[in-house]
Amino acid sequence: MDHFESIIATLLEAEGYWVRRSFKVNVTKEEKRQIGKHSIPRPEIDLLALHFSNNKVVALEAKSFLDSPGVKLAQLNEEHEVPQGRYKLFTSERYRKIVLSRLYQDLIACGMANSKTTISLGLAAGKVYQGKSEPIREFMEKRKWLFWSPEDIKQKVTSLADRGYENDPAIITAKILTR
Incomplete structure (x- = not known):
């Protein structure tokens, strides 16, 4: 478990979410073929955050990038037919649809969701390239995805x-x- 993910999980819990870490999604062989990668390992969601009162699940990627340039909008804005790079769920629509659909089925099968549960994406960034959090926030909000900037965190x-x-x-x- 990554310590940054642990901190983000604590913050989610403070906001009323129940959190599951490193959740593996059970994509089938046929779904892997549809994705365009026949031998990929099971996709892993850093943090699944369930808010019971809203019946909402957020599949959250936690990227600390503390000693790197940080999250770059240009990389999030890429579009790939076959998933690649650090932000596969964000940059490959087919991959996202298949993985989130399978995630929904997995959650129902294990009693963690019901027919009214909604699933969305989220990103928590410990560092953003050149401190440009607002363009990333606008990009994420436009898609109805959660974004926690370094300032938010x-x-x-x-x-x-x-x-x-x-x-x-x-x-x-x-x-x-703070004392």
């Missing part, structure tokens, strides 16, 4: 300091840094 982590004591590294760290 910082604000959400800071607000953890106001919570009661919990033995969680992110909450403890927030309390230490």
Whole structure:
């Protein structure tokens, strides 16, 4: 488990989501052929966040990129017939449709969703290239996808300091840094 993913999971839980980490989607051989990659491993969603009261699941990718240039809008904006790169779910419509459809079926099969559950995509970015979060936010909102920028994450982590004591590294760290 990536520590950044763990922090994002804590933030999601603070907002009322139940979180499942590293969820493998069981695409079939036929679906792999439809995707255009016959031998791909099962797709893995970094974080599945279920909000019971909204009956909504967010399939969230967590990209820290703290010591790299960061998430680039140009890469998110690419379109690929056959999935490739870091943002496959965002850049390949066929792949996204097949994986999210299969995810929905998997969640129903294991009792984690029902016929009214909706699924959407999300991205939590620890760093954005040249600090240009707003164009990425606009891109994501246009598609009705969730986006947490580094600024959003910082604000959400800071607000953890106001919570009661919990033995969680992110909450403890927030309390230490804000006092």
